[in-house]
Amino acid sequence: MQKRNIAYLVVSFLICLFIVGVYSIYDFLQNRFPLGISKGVSVALQLKEFSNDKLEEYNPKTQRSVDVMHYTIKINLDTKKKRIDGDVTISMKLNDKNAESIPLNFYDNMKVKLVQINGIDADYGLDDKILSIQKKNKDLDSIEVRVVYSGTPKSLGFGSFNFETHQNHPFVYSLNEPVFASTWLPCIDLPDDKAQVDMFITNDTCCVSLSNGKLVDTKITDGKKTYHWKTIYPISTYLIAIYSGKYKSFSQKYLSITKDSLDLAYFAFESDLENAKKDFGDHPEYLKVFEEIFGAYPFIKEKYFVAEILWQSGAMEHQTLTGVGSIFVGGHKFFTDMLIHELAHHWWGNAVGPKTWKDIWLNEGFATYSVALYWEKKAGPRALQSTMSGRFGSFENGKLYNPGDALFGNLVYSKGAWVLHMLRNEVGDTNFFKTLHEYLRLYKYGNASTYDFKKLCEKVSGRNLTQFFDQWVFNGEGIIELAYDWSSELKGADFSLVLNTEQLQNGYDIYKFPVGVKFIYEGDESEVKTLRITERQQRFSFTLKRKPKEILLDPDKWLLATFESRND
Structure with missing residues (x-):
């Protein structure tokens, strides 16, 4: 009997050690990649030239004379030569008809073959990151610009355009944030110049090519397959995506609170498909909870897809097409918070976009706090406290608004979440959630600044919140x-x-x-x-x-x- 008790104690002890070990690994992973995102670490040097002050140089003021309405983007992928052939038509309104030129963001390593305005050849110059197109007719208030080009895109920032391989199969993906769509796409690369997009991606027939919006059709010509994707809702250039590779997939349906049926689909490499089914399969529940908190999924007429990509620093909330690094697809649900975070961006960041990159906390702070709200809804106040405790820090490296080089650092994500948490305590639950609903209603499919958000908070709560925003957002550092x-x-x-x-x-x-x-x-x-x-x-x-x-x-x-x- 004594030996049995000893054996029982030993077995119990070993089981406890195992449980503690598994939890420790889980805790380590969640803290090492708390949202599956380490943007501020892996590419700090490449992003340094694109602090918020530099971004103003990258986007000349004359771009404000242009309002892009629509992009037709045709991209032919040559995975063997690692190059693209592009044909892009941009429909735009001109706020200043007297402007002599149209400045598009575009990197000068690409070879421009043709530039036209309304079908007529136009003079242009490509210098560093600006394609300046001469406009001779000053009587026009709207025009179509066509640019035909080819080359190998630079892969800047988080890896703006990448030709890679997975198990000897070609794989292509883009990740534009913040201002690197222009490494492969002539555009107005401003977050608040949203437009509609028709995307045509041509690649080998073995490849599935994904992008934003709804799939219109596919066509096979000369041994190549073209996918045509079309957005119904406007999109910022940093959220435009191309993923193309040998994918396997599975799908689900979700019935929204609007009674609309939403297409859900998940794409993974064949070797990871079973793991993806375990990791990605809970999205209907994530959607249900967020619709209860925030309101209907904003892109209900399009879709929500999640796809495995080869970016190993995290995940990216491309509009209706979240990309997840392959190291986060393990079948153990270690990175559930990451998936919840990226879905939350479809309310905060995608539907309501930032006015400028100085307002990035409105994206990342909101999505980070949304994870805490999700767990509060699922498991109660203790879960809220626990999640927020996991985001605690000293945040001594700058101000939340206009964070400079810390554009994608912990300051923006975690302090941003804490500011919302404290705002909720300051104005009360009723006013806080009413503010979120009104914020979505007013700015959905558009953009908002920090000042817009502050003004709305004051209107809903009936409070002067100048002190709160000054100490936590505009001027205060640390805690x-x-x-x-x-x-x-x-x-x-x-x-x-x-x-x-x-x-x-x-x-x-x-x-x-x-x-x-x-x-x-x-x-x-x-x-x-x-x-x-x-x-x-x-x-x-x-x-x-x-x-x-x-x-x-x-x-x-x-x-x-x-x-x-x-x-x-």
């Missing part, structure tokens, strides 16, 4: 660092408690914020009172019926703050 001490004494039948607080941080002089104070009594009974910090140093007095054995600040984890007790 709150609050030291406190307390003492109590019996006065008559009650206890008088004095709480002293002092802000210690350097990134912002005086934060102003509400904070809950939890008084814990013997027997583990407790009560919470809310106070508002408005000074660097403050004193608060409380009258209590009992003497607390302990107090906790921010017990429900609403603040991006550290707390140092001077009573310890």
Whole structure:
């Protein structure tokens, strides 16, 4: 009997070790790739020249005289020579008819063969990253520009255009964010110049070619297969995608709250198909939860596809076509949060786009907080707290608005999520979720700035939020660092408690914020009172019926703050 007990204990211990080990691996993976995205790490040097200040040089002000309405993009892929033949027609309105030239973003390593305006050959110059097309007729308020070209696209940023192989089969994929669509596509590469797209991709017949929108048709000519994809909703150039390779797939249907049926399909390399079925198959549930929180999926008339790609730094929310790096397709659901994050972008980032790259937190902070909202909806407040705790950091490397070189760093993702979390606490749940719904309604299929969002938050809540946005978005760096001490004494039948607080941080002089104070009594009974910090140093007095054995600040984890007790 004793031996059996020992054996039982040993087996139990080993099982516990196994469970802890598996959880540790899972925890490591989720923290190493918390959303399956490490954009700010892998390509920091390549993106450095494209800080927000440089982006303004990349997009000359004269581009604002152009409003692109439609792109017809014809791309012929030559995977053996690793080159493309492109034929792009751009329909645009001219806000300034007197402009002498039209500046398109396009890299000068590509060989331009033909440029036309309304079917007539036009003079042009290609210098560095700008294709400047001369416009002779000043009476036109709308035109069609056609550019025919060929060459091997540069692969910049996160890998803007890539010819690779997988198990001896060619594979091509693009990833344009933030401003690298122009490595392979002449365009106005601004996030707020959305347009409709007809995409024609021609490749070998063994390859499946994917892009945004709905599949119109396929055609085989001279041993090559052309896929025609068409968007119904406008799209930013950084969200335009091409994936082409030897894919296997499976599909699902999702019934939206609008009663429309949404096509879901998932594409993976044959060797990863079974893993993809395990990893990707829960998307109907993700959609259901987000529709309950945010409203109907914004691209219901198109689709939602997820495809495995060979970018190994994360995932990318190409509009209606999320790309997932192959190392994240393992069949163990280690990267569920990544998939949820990318789906959330279809509300925040794709439907409501950023006005400029200075507003990138409106994309990434919103999608990151959406993951926390998803788990709150599924598992309750503790899941919300746990998810947000996993995004906690010191965030000392800059401001949230216009983050400079930290365009895709943890500052934008995690601090952005925390700002929304604190905003929710500041204005209350009713106002917060009403703001999200109104934000989507007002700016869907368009773009919004941080100032637009602030103005809307103030309108819905009836509050002046200048201080909140100044300390957390526009000017504050880092987080709150609050030291406190307390003492109590019996006065008559009650206890008088004095709480002293002092802000210690350097990134912002005086934060102003509400904070809950939890008084814990013997027997583990407790009560919470809310106070508002408005000074660097403050004193608060409380009258209590009992003497607390302990107090906790921010017990429900609403603040991006550290707390140092001077009573310890």
